[in-house]
Amino acid sequence: MIIRATILALILNFSAFAHGIFYELVDGAVGVRVTAPNNIPISNANVTIYAPEASLPFVNGKTDVNGNFAFMPDSHGQWRVVINVDSDHGGHIKDFKITIDENRKVDEFEKTPYERYMKMLSVLGLLLGLFGIIVLIKNRKKDTTK
Template sequence: MKLFKILPVVTLVAAGILYLSNIAWAHGVAYEMVETSPAVTFKSGFSSGDPIAYGQVLIYAPDNTEVEFQNGRTDRNGVFSFLPDRPGIWNVEVDGGMGHKLIFDVEVSGSDKNELSAHEKEAPLQGSIGIKALLGISLIFNLCLVASYLRARRRTTEMKNTDG
């Protein structure tokens, strides 16, 4: 009987974990534009706040998405700079390794200052503290549920063994 009372709760928690699994378990990547001048400089990092150190970088010009305009690696702090030779939307790819790839566009204007879109300005490097806290609470709650389920199952087995 107790199993039928706890089963909906376990199902709900499992569904919540599956729903949040992309957010909670993923090791995301992000970037932050460091300076806007004729040279474009950005800082890339993982959602944990660690930099994408020595990540492979590919820069594609606005008129050629097949062959990279420039390639290289970020420094140990995840920073990379390039000097575009014409205005337009430049495509940047940063490969952090282990399947983590960051792709974003930078709009280069004809002036000395390069303009960033709202999306580029809002790319955070730090992961959400709220999500980390929720993950920790969820882990503790789920461990308690599993322990309760195993305890109840052991009692049921013991009762069947003593009756039979």
């Protein structure tokens, strides 16, 4: 009797695990966040990811409520990301590349022109501002001598 109860308990215990939901966290995912220029997340943007030297999509989907989309690259190389956001006046498409290293981590990615030239524009603005202040001071000195 005890043997039957033990066997029955083991069988019921194994069948309980057969219908569960399991999860694990996996390192190596690459996340892309899609936002409007004022940093407002864009949900439901179409995202298509192409593996290195592939013409067919590796994965495609939509961004979540916070504008996030993630994928797990299975090889290193240069991955292509295409983001398509529909709007009232047509679609907006961004196409850029992400370089994944041998450890499946992001090595580098193409930044937006704003991010690429931000330092240069900041220095240019600073120089023009200093030049403007110098010209203003020189003109004031000329006006007081008259």
